[in-house]
Amino acid sequence: MADFNKVLTPGDYENGELNVVIEIPTGSNHKIEWDRERACFMLDRVEPIAFAKPCNYGFIPQTLDEDGDELDVLMITDQPLTTGIWMKGRILGVMKFVDDGEVDDKIICVPEDDRNNGDKYQTLEDLPKRTLEQIEFHFNHYKDLKKPGTTKVVAFEGADVAKKVIADAIARYGK
Numbered sequence: 001m002a003d004f005n006k007v008l009t010p011g012d013y014e015n016g017e018l019n020v021v022i023e024i025p026t027g028s029n030h031k032i033e034w035d036r037e038r039a040c041f042m043l044d045r046v047e048p049i050a051f052a053k054p055c056n057y058g059f060i061p062q063t064l065d066e067d068g069d070e071l072d073v074l075m076i077t078d079q080p081l082t083t084g085i086w087m088k089g090r091i092l093g094v095m096k097f098v099d100d101g102e103v104d105d106k107i108i109c110v111p112e113d114d115r116n117n118g119d120k121y122q123t124l125e126d127l128p129k130r131t132l133e134q135i136e137f138h139f140n141h142y143k144d145l146k147k148p149g150t151t152k153v154v155a156f157e158g159a160d161v162a163k164k165v166i167a168d169a170i171a172r173y174g175k
Helices: 129-141 159-174
Strands: 017-024 030-035 040-046 056-059 072-075 086-099 106-111 151-158
Touching: 017 030, 017 072, 017 106, 072 086, 086 129, 086 159, 106 159, 129 151, 151 159
Parallel strands: 072 106
Antiparallel strands: 017 056, 017 086, 030 040, 056 072, 086 106, 086 151
16 A cells, blocks of 8 residues: 555645545444554544444545644545545535644545536535534534543635645645
């Protein structure tokens, strides 16, 4: 397996396109994480099935969020994606998020080329309201059995704010 941080760039984020590596498929309760030191995936833990991911979860190569990990991505697709693939994503926005007092924002994307739905998702407002409600509910509650009240979705913001978050994460990685 290749080291994604060495073979992929973040992508052309200024023009709304990202390279995204998938860690966790939609519907999985396996907390699979990219291990930057070993350049491979690891199963960090098994979450309660009630807290399975409402969408695919991944990261942007060559970025660091304020929590010290690669910047997270929520990839919205009709079907679960496979751990370890990379793809081009279209930036729709960002979920501003705090986890245990740390900023842990999530970039919201869809596949850059989605012929199944005719590329109908161009902005955050194009997503079904229920999709965002489910994502918000999940992230506000997924730690409730272990550490209640430690996660908070602060806001959903559009692509311009997302691009600023990405630029900051790229700069952080470069230091």
